[in-house]
Amino acid sequence: MSDPLIRGWCPGALRPMAAGDGLVVRVRPRMGRLSRAQAHGLGDAALAHGNGVIEMTSRANLQIRGVSEAALPALQADLRAVDLLDDTPEAEARRNIVLNPFRNVTRDAWFRDHEAMAQGLARGLATAGMPRLPGKFGFVVDADVRIRYLAGVSGDIRIESAWDDLIVRADGAELGRRVADEGAAVALALDIARWFAASGGIGADGRGRMHRHLAGGARLPDGLAGDTAPNPPAQPVHPGYYGGGLCVGAAFGQLPAHRLGWLVDRAQRGLFVTPFRMVHLCLPVGAAEIRAAGDLITASQDPMRRVFACTGAPGCPQALSATRNVATALARTLPAGKVLHVSGCAKGCAHPGPADITLTATAPYRFSLIRHGRAGDAPARHGVTTAQLFMSPDLMTEST
Numbered sequence: 001m002s003d004p005l006i007r008g009w010c011p012g013a014l015r016p017m018a019a020g021d022g023l024v025v026r027v028r029p030r031m032g033r034l035s036r037a038q039a040h041g042l043g044d045a046a047l048a049h050g051n052g053v054i055e056m057t058s059r060a061n062l063q064i065r066g067v068s069e070a071a072l073p074a075l076q077a078d079l080r081a082v083d084l085l086d087d088t089p090e091a092e093a094r095r096n097i098v099l100n101p102f103r104n105v106t107r108d109a110w111f112r113d114h115e116a117m118a119q120g121l122a123r124g125l126a127t128a129g130m131p132r133l134p135g136k137f138g139f140v141v142d143a144d145v146r147i148r149y150l151a152g153v154s155g156d157i158r159i160e161s162a163w164d165d166l167i168v169r170a171d172g173a174e175l176g177r178r179v180a181d182e183g184a185a186v187a188l189a190l191d192i193a194r195w196f197a198a199s200g201g202i203g204a205d206g207r208g209r210m211h212r213h214l215a216g217g218a219r220l221p222d223g224l225a226g227d228t229a230p231n232p233p234a235q236p237v238h239p240g241y242y243g244g245g246l247c248v249g250a251a252f253g254q255l256p257a258h259r260l261g262w263l264v265d266r267a268q269r270g271l272f273v274t275p276f277r278m279v280h281l282c283l284p285v286g287a288a289e290i291r292a293a294g295d296l297i298t299a300s301q302d303p304m305r306r307v308f309a310c311t312g313a314p315g316c317p318q319a320l321s322a323t324r325n326v327a328t329a330l331a332r333t334l335p336a337g338k339v340l341h342v343s344g345c346a347k348g349c350a351h352p353g354p355a356d357i358t359l360t361a362t363a364p365y366r367f368s369l370i371r372h373g374r375a376g377d378a379p380a381r382h383g384v385t386t387a388q389l390f391m392s393p394d395l396m397t398e399s400t
């Protein structure tokens with residue numbers, strides 16, 4: 001099995017990434033929010049220029065796939081018309097900030113001013129003296145005084161709460177530093193980013209992550225380190241109600257493009273993109289209609305919530321097999337409570353952590369079967385075919 005290719009950058013709308021099924025165009029909604037016009041415009045653009053599906057990513061972005069080089073200018077024009085395009089690829093890449101998507105349901109005192117902090121970070125990152133950070137380096141703003149919903153979301157510098165206190169924490173450090181207010185949080189987060197670059201956190205290849213830098217022995221200076229633990233992490237977020245808003249998912253995080261505008265029309269206070277591969281409808285109306293849609297996931301018990309599969313073949317050039325059709329078929333026989341991950345190669349993009357059962361492709365419709373592990377881990381069985389899996393679903397149980 002050849003080693004999977006690791007890319008050190010993420011696609012954008014101005015700098016799309018080539019894939020086996022055309023260009024991948026990633027849109028980063030500002031503040032993780034889509035207005036009514038933006039949701040309709042993005043959905044229509046995906047239908048006109050892409051493959052008709054909008055992928056929800058684990059960094060609260062939205063992706064259009066299957067875009068041809070010829071269609072790209074028209075797609076970008078459509079995105080610009082609804083203010084979903086930055087001026088330059090650099091500006092787009094810098095806006096790598098994930099915000100707590102539940103902050104706007106009640107607008108009450110539980111939440112710090114996330115918008116002000118995100119705007120402050122964006123302004124600071126755009127200043128001339130700021131070092132160029134790695135493509136995947138990102139910020140998380142998760143300052144709910146009760147709990148941390150974004151504890152499992154990838155990020156290098158985190159602005160969080162410790163009950164009534166606001167703290168800033170370098171990812172990988174257990175404790176953060178208390179700050180007086182939102183402005184001080186932004187200033188400290190930017191100082192930590194400068195320290196990261198100045199202390200050798202960025203490799204010769206331009207890559208680098210904070211947790212790896214700290215694990216490698218780098219030590220935050222006293223002025224940037226703290227002694228305060230963040231709030232406890234929340235349970236994983238599932239489809240359903242959160243604080244009066246409704247989280248809605250779709251199989252494999254792939255939202256039919258026509259549903260984006262349809263959903264925003266059913267949210268009184270807007271649609272937020274979450275890093276949980278779901279959208280959050282702020283004060284929804286017509287929940288019964290949404291549940292009856294058929295192509296959306298609104299219940300945490302839906303077995304498709306426990307099935308993960310990457311793009312696979314033919315969309316990903318590294319894929320050794322198709323994946324999503326296999327995962328969809330196997331979902332029907334998946335033992336209750338078990339998590340299944342079908343991966344097109346050992347990289348395991350769709351589910352980086354361990355799963356109860358992982359099938360890693362080694363050839364078209366042939367997989368290594370791994371129990372309680374990741375896509376690149378040692379398999380319990382080699383060369384399992386889809387025919388064997390479909391005819392003997394007990395292959396996925398412990399006893400076989």
Ligand code: SF4
Pocket residue numbers: 004310311312313316317318319320343344345346347348349350
């Ligand atoms: S895990 Fe899937 S999407 Fe990721 S590189 Fe491998 S085949 Fe491609």
